[in-house]
Amino acid sequence: MSSKPSVILESSIKDVKFGSNVKIVKPCNLYGCSIGNNAFIGPFTEIQKNASIGNNCKVQSHSFICELVEIDDDSVIAHGVMFINDTYSIGKPAEGNKNLWKKTKVGKNVSIGSNATILPVVICDNVVIGAGSVVTKDINEPGIYAGNPAKKIRSI
Numbered sequence: 424m425s426s427k428p429s430v431i432l433e434s435s436i437k438d439v440k441f442g443s444n445v446k447i448v449k450p451c452n453l454y455g456c457s458i459g460n461n462a463f464i465g466p467f468t469e470i471q472k473n474a475s476i477g478n479n480c481k482v483q484s485h486s487f488i489c490e491l492v493e494i495d496d497d498s499v500i501a502h503g504v505m506f507i508n509d510t511y512s513i514g515k516p517a518e519g520n521k522n523l524w525k526k527t528k529v530g531k532n533v534s535i536g537s538n539a540t541i542l543p544v545v546i547c548d549n550v551v552i553g554a555g556s557v558v559t560k561d562i563n564e565p566g567i568y569a570g571n572p573a574k575k576i577r578s579i
Contacts, residue, residue, distance in 0.1 A: 442478060456488075459496065477531070491526040491543075498529055501537040501554070508543055539573075551579065 434452040442460035447453070451464055455472025458464065462476050465484035470476065474488045477496035482488065486504045494500065508524040509517045517523040525543030529535070533546055536554030545561045552558060553569030553576075562568060566575045 438472070448484075465502075483537075490521070491524055492529070493527070494529040495531040495533070495548070497531050498533040498535075500535050501539070503538040504535050504541065505539075506541045510543060549579065 434450040436447070436451065436453045438455045439453050440457040442458060442462065444461045445458050445464070446462070447464045448466040451466055452469040453464065456470045456474040456476070458476045459478035459480060461479045463481045464470070465482060465486070467485045468482055470482070470488045471490045473490045474492045476482060476488070476494050477498065479497045480494055480499070482500045483502040485502055486500050487506060488494070488500070489506050489508045491508045492506045506527055508527065510525060512523055527541060527543050528545045530546055530548035530550065532548055533550045533552070535541065535552040536556065538555050539552050540557045542557070542559050544558055546558065547563050547565060549565035550562055551567045552573060553567065556569050556573040557571040558568070559572040564575065566578045568574060569576050
């Protein structure tokens with residue numbers, strides 16, 4: 424066995440459509456995505472192709488935003504938030520079969536707490552997701568949601 428890896432890849436920023444006044448803290452891995460005006464992207468973040476981040480959004484460190492995720496304006500993604508697009512609908516990973524992946528839509532003025540996991544869902548405007556929550560179903564009503572699975576705990 425060799426003591427050196429076959430390939431070493433560097434994190435990079437490529438093929439990204441940037442709005443104005445975007446702030447990025449390296450290292451991060453951004454490719455084929457779009458980032459709106461006045462957005463902030465923290466370090467150790469990955470935003471994959473065909474994902475979009477709206478205007479005035481903040482994505483904190485160690486978050487993963489996979490393909491097919493759309494985050495609307497004025498939203499905050501806290502540290503370590505994970506978005507999922509593969510629901511293992513065939514009992515195993517889709518292994519690149521993007522036809523099995525699902526979209527996620529996050530509305531305006533949504534705050535997602537640290538270490539939350541967001542499955543393919545639609546989240547309406549004006550929602551707070553508590554830290555550590557797991558969102559498994561669409562959220563159609565503004566409010567504060569928490570738990571695993573996330574449930575509405577009060578209105579805002």
